[in-house]
Amino acid sequence: xxxxxxxxxxxxxxxxxxxxxxxxxxxxxxxxxxxxxxxxxxxxxxxxxxxxxxxxxxxxxxxxxxxxxxxxxxxxxxxxxxxxxxxxxxxxxxxxxxxxxxxxxxxxxxxxxxxxxxxxxxxxxxxxxxxxxxxxxxxxxxxxxxxxxxxxxxxxxxxxxxxxxxxxxxxxxxxxxxxxxxxxxxxxxxxxxxxxxxxxxxxxxxxxxxxxxxxxxxxxxxxxxxxxxxxxxxxxxxxxxxxxxxxxxxxxxxxxxxxxxxxxxxxxxxxxxxxxxxxxxxxxx
Amino acid sequence: xxxxxxxxxxxxxxxxxxxxxxxxxxxxxxxxxxxxxxxxxxxxxxxxxxxxxxxxxxxxxxxxxxxxxxxxxxxxxxxxxxxxxxxxxxxxxxxxxxxxxxxxxxxxxxxxxxxxxxxxxxxxxxxxxxxxxxxxxxxxxxxxxxxxxxxxxxxxxxxxxxxxxxxxxxxxxxxxxxxxxxxxxxxxxxxxxxxxxxxxxxxxxxxxxxxxxxxxxxxxxxxxxxxxxxxxxxxxxxxxxxxxxxxxxxxxxxxxxxxxxxxxxxxxxxxxxxxxxxxxxxxxxxxxxxxxxxxxxxxxxxxxxxxxxxxxxxxxxxxxxxxxxxxxxxxxxxxxxxxxxxxxxxxxxxxxxxxxxxxxxxxxxxxxxxxxxxxxxxxxxxxxxxxxxxxxxxxxxxxxxxxxxxxxxxxxxxxxxxxxxxxxxxxxxxxxxxxxxxxxxxxxxxxxxxxxxxxxxxxxxxxxxxxxxxxxxxxxxxxxxxxxxxxxxxxxxxxxxxxxxxxxxxxxxxxxxxxxxxxxxxxxxxxxxxxxxxxxxxxxxxxxxxxxxxxxxxxxxxxxxxx
Numbered sequence: 072x073x074x075x076x077x078x079x080x081x082x083x084x085x086x087x088x089x090x091x092x093x094x095x096x097x098x099x100x101x102x103x104x105x106x107x108x109x110x111x112x113x114x115x116x117x118x119x120x121x122x123x124x125x126x127x128x129x130x131x132x133x134x135x136x137x138x139x140x141x142x143x144x145x146x147x148x149x150x151x152x153x154x155x156x157x158x159x160x161x162x163x164x165x166x167x168x169x170x171x172x173x174x175x176x177x178x179x180x181x182x183x184x185x186x187x188x189x190x191x192x193x194x195x196x197x198x199x200x201x202x203x204x205x206x207x208x209x210x211x212x213x214x215x216x217x218x219x220x221x222x223x224x225x226x227x228x229x230x231x232x233x234x235x236x237x238x239x240x241x242x243x244x245x246x247x248x249x250x251x252x253x254x255x256x257x258x259x260x261x262x263x264x265x266x267x268x269x270x271x272x273x274x275x276x277x278x279x280x281x282x283x284x285x286x287x288x289x290x291x292x293x294x295x296x297x298x299x300x301x302x303x304x305x306x307x308x309x310x311x312x313x314x315x316x317x318x319x320x321x322x323x324x325x326x327x328x329x330x331x332x333x334x335x336x337x338x339x340x341x342x343x344x345x346x347x348x349x350x351x352x353x354x355x356x
Numbered sequence: 357x358x359x360x361x362x363x364x365x366x367x368x369x370x371x372x373x374x375x376x377x378x379x380x381x382x383x384x385x386x387x388x389x390x391x392x393x394x395x396x397x398x399x400x401x402x403x404x405x406x407x408x409x410x411x412x413x414x415x416x417x418x419x420x421x422x423x424x425x426x427x428x429x430x431x432x433x434x435x436x437x438x439x440x441x442x443x444x445x446x447x448x449x450x451x452x453x454x455x456x457x458x459x460x461x462x463x464x465x466x467x468x469x470x471x472x473x474x475x476x477x478x479x480x481x482x483x484x485x486x487x488x489x490x491x492x493x494x495x496x497x498x499x500x501x502x503x504x505x506x507x508x509x510x511x512x513x514x515x516x517x518x519x520x521x522x523x524x525x526x527x528x529x530x531x532x533x534x535x536x537x538x539x540x541x542x543x544x545x546x547x548x549x550x551x552x553x554x555x556x557x558x559x560x561x562x563x564x565x566x567x568x569x570x571x572x573x574x575x576x577x578x579x580x581x582x583x584x585x586x587x588x589x590x591x592x593x594x595x596x597x598x599x600x601x602x603x604x605x606x607x608x609x610x611x612x613x614x615x616x617x618x619x620x621x622x623x624x625x626x627x628x629x630x631x632x633x634x635x636x637x638x639x640x641x642x643x644x645x646x647x648x649x650x651x652x653x654x655x656x657x658x659x660x661x662x663x664x665x666x667x668x669x670x671x672x673x674x675x676x677x678x679x680x681x682x683x684x685x686x687x688x689x690x691x692x693x694x695x696x697x698x699x700x701x702x703x704x705x706x707x708x709x710x711x712x713x714x715x716x717x718x719x720x721x722x723x724x725x726x727x728x729x730x731x732x733x734x735x736x737x738x739x740x741x742x743x744x745x746x747x748x749x750x751x752x753x754x755x756x757x758x759x760x761x762x763x764x765x766x767x768x769x770x771x772x773x774x775x776x777x778x779x780x781x782x783x784x785x786x787x788x789x790x791x792x793x794x795x796x797x798x799x800x801x802x803x804x805x806x807x808x809x810x811x812x813x814x815x816x817x818x819x820x821x822x823x824x825x826x827x828x829x830x831x832x833x834x835x836x837x838x839x840x841x842x843x844x845x846x847x848x849x850x851x852x853x854x855x856x857x858x859x860x861x862x863x864x865x866x867x868x869x870x871x872x873x874x875x876x877x878x879x880x881x882x883x884x885x886x887x888x889x890x891x892x893x894x895x896x897x898x899x900x901x902x903x904x905x906x907x908x909x910x911x912x913x914x915x916x917x918x919x
Contacts, residue, residue, distance in 0.1 A: 132764040134773045137639050143606040147613020150597050176602035331595045340618020340763050344568045350732035353562050356552050
C-alpha cells in the first residue's frame with residue numbers, strides 16, 4: 072500500500088534482501104501516515120550507516136549528516152522550530168558508539184524528538200565488526216576471539232539519565248513496533264525507541280530466530296511509570312523485554328525551558344532582529 | 357608633563373584586579389579620557405601573577421606598551437616578572453613589604469601605601485581594591501562626586517554599610533592620589549564621554565546580534581567563552597537560543613541543524629575545540645549549510661599556554677576539514693571591525709552557503725577600549741532562504757553555483773540536505789559526472805565574491821616605500837608604532853579579510869620596495885598564504901610566539917632596524 076511518505080518512484084535501497092531495515096521502513100511510513108502527519112512538518116535527522124539510510128527512502132524533509140551526529144543536528148532543528156516533528160534515526164554504532172556522548176546529553180536535555188535506533192548488534196556498512204551492543208563472546212570479522220567488552224545497555228542508561236520515554240521493539244513484530252512508535256511520537260519530550268532487528272549478512276548469532284527466542288512482551292499489568300521497576304527490566308538480558316519500559320510525561324522539554332519561546336511561539340525563521348534594540352544595547356555597554 | 361600614561365596593576369589571581377580595571381576605565385572614559393586596557397594572566401583561579409595594563413592617553417590608543425609609568429603592586433610577587441619593563445621614571449606604589457629590597461636601590465621611585473592596612477581600618481582588606489580605584493581617580497583628577505555615584509550604583513544591592521565603607525575607601529585612595537601631584541597633562545575630550553567602553557568579546561557579541569544571530573551553541577574554552585556568556589546575558593531580550601554543548605562536535609552540528617531550520621547560528625571556540633569541529637566544517641561544506649564560527653586563538657599545540665595569545669591557527673582554519681571546498685576567514689583588528697565583520701559574517705554565510713570564520717585571539721577578546729559609536733542604520737540582516745515551490749530541489753545547478761536554500765515548513769517543497777555526494781534533489785549518488793559537477797559547483801561559489809570582498813586598509817603614507825603587513829589583532833600596535841616612527845616612507849597594510857585574499861593584495865604589495873611581515877606566530881602563516889597566492893615573498897619577518905602580544909616599542913625597534 073502506498074503511503075503519503077512514498078516517492079513516486081521506489082528508490083533502490085542499499086540493503087541486503089531479508090534485512091530487518093525493510094520492515095522498520097515500512098512500519099515508519101505507515102505510522103506517519105496513520106497519525107496523519109503532514110510530510111512538510113516532519114524532519115528526519117540521520118547519521119551514517121545502513122540504518123541511517125532510512126532517511127533517504129522516506130519522502131519528507133531530511134538532514135542526512137555525519138556518522139554519530141544526528142542528535143545534535145536534531146536538537147538544533149527542534150530548538151529552532153518547535154513546530155516540526157523531528158526524528159533522529161540511526162543504528163547502534165551510529166547512536167551508541169560514535170554518537171555516545173550526544174546520546175547521553177540529548178536525554179538530559181529532554182529535547183522533544185523521537186530517537187529511533189536500529190539495533191542489530193553489529194556494524195553492517197563497514198562489513199561486520201562488533202557494535203557497542205554486541206554480546207560478549209560474539210565472534211566477528213575483527214573480534215576474532217569474540218567480543219570481551221561489556222555490552223552497552225541503552226535502556227538502562229536512558230532511564231538512569233532521566234529519559235522521559237524508553238521503549239524497545241523488534242522488527243519481527245511490526246504491529247507492536249507501530250504501536251510503540253505512535254506512542255513515542257505522541258509523547259512530549261525525548262523518546263528512545265531501540266528496535267532489535269537482524270543483520271542477515273554479518274550477524275549470524277543474533278538472527279531473527281535468536282531475537283524471537285530471546286525476547287518477551289511486558290505484562291499488561293506492568294507499571295511503566297515506576298523508574299526502579301523499569302531499571303530492573305532494563306537489566307534483564309537472558310530474555311529482553313519488549314514494549315514501553317519507562318514513561319514520564321510530566322517533564323518539561325528543552326524548547327519549553329528556553330527563553331526564546333516563553334512569550335513568542337514563532338519559529339526562528341519567522342523572526343527579525345530589532346537593530347534599534349541592538350544599538351541600544353551597544354550604547355549601554 | 358606627560359600626555360600618555362600606563363598604569364599596571366600586578367597581583368595574584370583572586371585579588372580582584374579585574375574589578376579595579378573595569379571600574380577605573382569606565383570612570384576615566386566617562387571623564388573624557390581615551391582608555392585602553394589589556395590583561396595577561398596565568399591559567400589558575402588563585403595565586404600566580406597576573407597583570408593588567410591601563411593606558412590613558414591624549415590620542416586614541418589600542419595597544420600594549422612595555423613602558424610602565426605607574427606600577428601598583430598587590431602582593432609580594434608582583435614585580436619580578438615586570439623587571440625589564442621598569443625604568444627610572446616608573447613609580448612603584450604598594451605596601452613596603454611587597455616591594456623587595458633589591459628594588460629599593462634608588463633606581464626606582466617608590467611610594468609606600470599600605471592598601472590593606474588602610475582597608476582594615478575601614479572595615480576589612482576587601483576594601484583594598486576600592487582604595488586603588490580611588491587612587492587612580494585621584495591621580496587623574498576625576499570628579500569625586502561622579503566616583504561616589506558609581507560606587508553607590510555598583511554596590512546598590514549590598515546595603516548602606518557596605519556602600520558607606522566603599523565610599524570611605526574611595527575617598528582614602530582619592531586623597532592619596534591627589535597628594536601625589538603627578539603632572540598629568542592629558543587632554544580630556546567631551547566626545548569620548550559618549551563613546552562606548554567595549555571589550556573584544558563584546559564586539560563579537562554585538563556584531564552577532566546585529567547580524568541576526570538567534571542561536572549559539574558552544575563548549576566552554578578559554579579565551580573564546582565570553583561570546584556565549586554575552587549572548588546568554590541578552591538571550592531574553594533578543595530571543596537567542598543559547599546552549600552549552602556537551603562537546604565541540606555537538607556544537608558545530610547543532611548550529612547546522614539550527615541553520616537548516618532557518619535560524620542564524622554560530623559557535624565560539626579556540627584552536628583545540630575547532631580541531632574537534634573539523635569534520636563538522638566539512639559537513640557544512642557539502643550540505644551547503646551556512647555556519648559562523650568564532651575562534652579566539654591561544655598558543656598550542658594541544659593545551660599549550662591556555663591563557664595566552666597567539667595568531668597560530670590561521671593554517672588550521674585555512675585547511676580545516678577533509679575534502680575540497682571554499683570558506684571565508686575574517687580577522688578584526690579593532691572593535692569597530694569586530695562588530696562590522698561579525699555582523700557581515702552572518703550575511704556572507706547565508707548568501708554563499710559556506711563556513712565563515714571569525715579569527716581573533718586572547719589579546720583581542722580580553723582587551724577593553726573606548727570605542728566610537730557605530731552607524732547601525734547601515735546594517736541589514738539579509739535572509740537568503742526562499743519560500744519553496746512544490747518541486748523544489750535543494751542542490752539545483754545554477755550559474756553562480758549557489759542553489760536557493762529552502763527551510764522546512766516555509767513553502768511547499770521538501771528540504772533535503774545530504775552529506776553524501778548527492779544529485780540536485782539531495783539523494784545519494786555515485787554518478788561520476790554529477791560528482792564532478794557538484795564539486796565544481798561548490799568550489800565556484802565564491803566566483804562572485806569580489807563584490808563583498810573587504811580590501812586591506814592602508815594606514816600611513818600613501819607613497820610608501822616600506823610596507824608593514826599585519827592581520828587581525830596586531831592592528832592597534834602596528835598602527836601606533838608607525839605613527840610614532842612618523843616616516844613618510846612607511847605604511848601599514850591591515851588585512852581584516854585574510855581569506856580569500858582581498859582583491860587589492862598584489863597591487864599594494866608590489867608597490868612597496870621593502871615588505872615587512874608582522875605576525876604573532878612562529879611560522880609566518882599569513883606570509884605563507886600570500887606567497888602561495890601571489891608568489892610575493894617577505895624577506896623581513898617580525899614574529900613573536902612567547903604567548904604575549906607585541907608591544908609598540910618592540911615593533912618600533914624592529915621596524916627601524918629592518919627598514
